[in-house]
Amino acid sequence: xxxxxxxxxxxxxxxxxxxxxxxxxxxxxxxxxxxxxxxxxxxxxxxxxxxxxxxxxxxxxxxxxxxxxxxxxxxxxxxxxxxxxxxxxxxxxxxxxxxxxxxxxxxxxxxxxxxxxxxxxxxxxxxxxxxxxxxxxxxxxxxxxxxxxxxxxxxxxxxxxxxxxxxxxxxxxxxxxxxxxxxxxxxxxxxxxxxxxxxxxxxxxxxxxxxxxxxxxxxxxxxxxxxxxxxxxxxxxxxxxxxxxxxxxxxxxxxxxxxxxxxxxxxxxxxxxxxxxxxxxxxxxxxxxxxxxx
Ligand code: SF4
Ligand code: SF4
Numbered sequence: 001x002x003x004x005x006x007x008x009x010x011x012x013x014x015x016x017x018x019x020x021x022x023x024x025x026x027x028x029x030x031x032x033x034x035x036x037x038x039x040x041x042x043x044x045x046x047x048x049x050x051x052x053x054x055x056x057x058x059x060x061x062x063x064x065x066x067x068x069x070x071x072x073x074x075x076x077x078x079x080x081x082x083x084x085x086x087x088x089x090x091x092x093x094x095x096x097x098x099x100x101x102x103x104x105x106x107x108x109x110x111x112x113x114x115x116x117x118x119x120x121x122x123x124x125x126x127x128x129x130x131x132x133x134x135x136x137x138x139x140x141x142x143x144x145x146x147x148x149x150x151x152x153x154x155x156x157x158x159x160x161x162x163x164x165x166x167x168x169x170x171x172x173x174x175x176x177x178x179x180x181x182x183x184x185x186x187x188x189x190x191x192x193x194x195x196x197x198x199x200x201x202x203x204x205x206x207x208x209x210x211x212x213x214x215x216x217x218x219x220x221x222x223x224x225x226x227x228x229x230x231x232x233x234x235x236x237x238x239x240x241x242x243x244x245x246x247x248x249x250x251x252x253x254x255x256x257x258x259x260x261x262x263x264x265x266x267x268x269x270x271x272x273x274x275x276x277x278x279x280x281x282x283x284x285x286x287x288x289x290x291x292x293x294x
Contacts, residue, residue, distance in 0.1 A: 190219055250282075251282065
């Protein structure tokens, strides 16, 4: 199976997608590499890589289908639904709001009369494409659907099948921000986690939270500090935190207008400007060392 590196970090806007695309580009010079955009709420790796995506499949999710002739109007389904997707007025049949349903099946489990059957709704799609020598698999949530770990799991499942069929040697997973279900689904099963952060109090606070998830899965990890030259004093705080927690700093990226330009030109930053090549090739060297050592 292809080695899987997840790029995460907690806070949004720290540059996870820039790092994921740049690592994939660097890695693709020596290994057949698949980049997985698991930030399904807002995928943008296809824009960074200028990939015209083709849809592989739609992803469906469970929703309850009510057989009202079997319903005894007990209201238990509405009581258990954390999403408030079932509205119950005593004496009436339950009313269902499919848009907010996350497919947990709790309503079906508690229904005493078997009035809830398996239905389905489309929650998003999985796409693929290729550019810069990088294969891309990208999940995208349907507009208006609640954030879904299920779509991330399916996107990674499709990516793994493609990786096996095309004999890929490495997989980079670009996770969503935060520490919710979609992020947990991206981190689980990875061989290494790259936590991207920046010198700001909110980024450090979110980093601490995502490290708890990474540690829960016992995945070796390293820290990449983006825009490290913007605040030397806060950068020292992050480095002190990393050293106290025995997390190696595996890369430092300076703030540069060239990064924004590369995004506008739809190129990985190290393909756009060779001065970034060294940063990402050193990061990969550090990952290889740590992954073997830990
Ligand atoms: S599947 Fe879960 S979220 Fe959807 S209606 Fe049933 S209990 Fe609510
Ligand atoms: S739990 Fe079943 S029987 Fe009770 S209101 Fe819901 S659908 Fe009807």
